Amino acid sequence: MPSVRINKYLSLCGVTSRRGADALISQKRVVVNDKVVDEKGVIIDDERDVVKVDGAIVSPVQEKLYVLLYKPRRVMTTLHDPFRRKTVANFFKNLKHRVFPIGRLDYDTDGVLLLTNDGDLAYRLTHPRYQVPKIYEAQVRGRFVMSAAERISRGIKLEDGATGRAEVQILGYTHNNTHIRLTLTEGRKREVKQLCKAVGYPVFKLRRVEFAGLTVKGLQPGNWRHLSDTEVRQLKELVEL
The missing domain is CATH 3.30.70.1560 (Alpha-L RNA-binding motif)
Incomplete structure (x- = not known):
């Protein structure tokens, strides 16, 4: 893998979105080669650098996951909450790989929420350029x-x-x-x-x-499903991937 900025690297590891990675860096939760990262422009070489988040080594995921959650009200669209409120991570404890939300829904808003460990797709689906x-x-x-x-x-x-x-x-x-x-x-x-x-x-x-054309049809609040190959392909076509 070519050298990339730290925020993109973390998204490729399925840790969080690029924006979420910037927040982790600001919170001093990211360490590269035993040094706390305090700049968002740090470049990572996957073959040379050891990257940790909250003390755990992270590396790019090979298997991509794409899921659709019917997010209930009174659930945070984050993976961690300092006030111990319920988060979307509570619904995915048994997944093989960690997934993060694509965009966000307010605490008191329910409905369609996509989650993935595909950083490139997540970035484009939330970028204004693609008019999703x-x-x-x-x-x-x-x-x-x-x-x-x-x-x-x-x-x-x-x-x-x-x-x-x-x-x-x-x-x-x-x-x-x-x-x-x-x-x-x-x-x-x-x-x-x-x-x-x-x-x-x-x-x-x-x-x-x-x-992005996807709905919660057939799901109850708190339920989720994997996206089909066709749905994933359509999402990628929508954002020119």
Whole structure:
């Protein structure tokens, strides 16, 4: 394997995504040749360097795993939680290899979540360049109107300064609440909640019903399944792998 940056190396080892690797480095949990890594640009030579995470040696995985979880509410989309809340790792204790989440869902959001140890695929599926579609259904306070949907479609400035946008469909009304569907092609932190709040309709229930064309059909919250070879191939084609 050619020399690569430490964050990519950790993703190839199935430890975490590249973004997650940056967080591990910031937390000083990564050691190379018995020295704590404090720079994200460190280059790793697999034939020369010994890399450890939390004291355990890691190396690139040969067998790639791809799984789809129906993430329940009140579960963290991380592999570790300092407050000992339940994480998605709890559902995969018997897998042959460790897998990490592709992107994230909020603690109180349920729905489609993909996990893998394929760092290259995970990176591309979360990169804005590839415009991977994500569909959410939300329950919002108030009777949502089309002018609000048009504002969200045009784009709204988010907390991080970026512009978020989505296509919105009104599915129905219940008392003074509205059931809506939003389609996004980027996945910024809490984007759906921010967009709806900005137009005056706070979200009180959120579910991701589709990610890259995949759904939780046939699964109950907390259940998961392996992706088929066809599904994996379609994901790779979607992001030009």
